[in-house]
Amino acid sequence: MIGDDIILPCHLEPRADVSAVTSEWARFDLNPRFVHVRRDGAELLVYQNPSYVGRTSLSTDKLKLGDISLTLSEVKRSDKGKYRCHIPTLGTSVVELVVGAVSSPVIRADIGKATRGLVLQCESEGWYPEPEVLWLDGEGNLLSAGPTETVRGHDGLYTVSSRLTVEERHSSSFTCRVQQRNINQTREAHIYVPDNNAHHGNDTQEGTGEEEQLVKGSKTMKDLDAEKLQEKEEVKNDMLHVITILEHRKKELEVSRETLVSKLKEVEEELRKNEKKLYKQKGAVSSPVITGIYRSTKGVVLQCESEGWYPEPEVLWLDDNNAHHVDDTQEGAGEEEPLVKESKNMKDLDAEKLQEKEEEKNDMLHVITILEHQKKELEVSREMLVSKLKEVEEKLGRNEKKLYKENEVYMRLQ
Known part of the structure; x- marks a missing residue:
């Protein structure tokens, strides 16, 4: 996730001490391409791409065990891509980093003017890549909703929103699910809509019922x-x-x-x-x-x-x-x-x-x-x-x- 510290894996099989040899991490879609370089047992960061300055490291103890995994701090959206782990004469491997960002959705309820129903609006900010929005009823069934509105901000993150109109008939709970399959992330928000059709035998009871409904609405x-x-x-x-x-x-x-x-x-x-x-x-x-x-x-x-x-x-x-x-x-x-x-x-x-x-x-x-x-x-x-x-x-x-x-x-x- 964006802002997290992650590890890009790279190991030698069988194990071998590579603490004193040349090892390189690079991305060939960058210029300069070097993400992290060691030469003869020492860090050589003169040619390191500026976007990675101060954010990469290798463990000397792990290098002695053949572990060349790269620690990357404070992951950014621009860090996504394929990384090459290379040790001359020993081999090369490629690791792909998929970067994502998520946030919890929020549901707001409004009384519909055109329809005698309740309009639920679900919104979630700060997603990457672009997610999809789904509505589910209390039993987990998918509901038909309006088209999802998507806005991309200056920071490259997505804000999505979707509306669902609920008929005022029976009490029920609803779930707004925002998910991104590429990064295997899902966030949900739930709301309970009370029954509006409760009636009683006389006017006083009906008034009481209306007051109770008003109290519920206020709550x-x-x-x-x-x-x-x-x-x-x-x-x-x-x-x-x-x-x-x-x-x-x-x-x-x-x-x-x-x-x-x-x-x-x-x-x-x-x-x-x-x-x-x-x-x-x-x-x-x-x-x-x-x-x-x-x-x-x-x-x-x-x-x-x-x-x-x-x-x-x-x-x-x-x-x-x-x-x-x-x-x-x-x-x-x-x-x-x-x-x-x-x-x-x-x-x-x-x-x-x-x-x-x-x-x-x-x-x-x-x-x-x-x-x-x-x-x-x-x-x-x-x-x-x-x-x-x-x-x-x-x-x-x-x-x-x-x-x-x-x-x-x-x-x-x-």
Whole structure:
């Protein structure tokens, strides 16, 4: 029933511990489709459909026994549909949730003007799906009544009413039955109509009989007023309950919105840091240093070194006249050998460093891609959450107005 907490069953046969594996509950008619997800033993609710936020749970103890049943709180009309319970490599099952709402009917009695009879009117509010209305006599036989009038409210719930004309001949009891076969729900109301044909031998007795009938009618009206008062009290309590649920839901949505906004800020900050870090890695320079001076048979050998370049640079030697020099001297190889070896080592180190920088760059690009994707999903979830919060606030406002009107009627009846 709408507003109840229910359990969608899903079990493994034979039993197996699935507390540390992936399990998913989903509805494929939704976007996003995920109702509840666990990954590697932990709740993963980033991709959960906003309409289920704070209303779903799995029992860790039951998961250890192969029970993946989903607890769904405060069932709504929109929750109806087929749910898929899925564990990769182990299997899938489908559960259909049928949602309904019921209320007790109320019978009112009015004197018919066109016909010399009593008109009974039965009305029942807050049904889902649409129910049917039946009239029965005291022996349980179906009676012919007027067509059922049906009205669907803004909340999607149905109000039905039906009239039955009773001839003033014999006393009898009547039953109004409202039923919905799809959800196997029935509610009934009963009324007793006294005999109007009791007569006595003289005028005094007849007057007494008329007075007795008037007293009975007065009592019946009092009973009807009491029933109507009780009905209004029940409606009032039901609406207070609905408003309490809506206010609780509103608070949950506001908390979820704040959490989502905080998470979005974290993602944006992390994204900015990675983009800044990546920008720094796109190019790097440093000043060269002449680190060695060696003498050879042909002259002096100079060694120049510069760290932290990206991409790889070229090295040129210039004299005072900006002439380019290349050392092609072959003599003094023995003296130059340490320099050559050190130069090769430096090149190897530079190559390793460049490779590390390239790998770091690729890693950061991957992280940035993931963060951008997560940012987009969070923004979509935030928009859906804001829309849902607005919807709840509007519904809360309508129910508060309706409660105010019901209170006015209730006070008049008292």
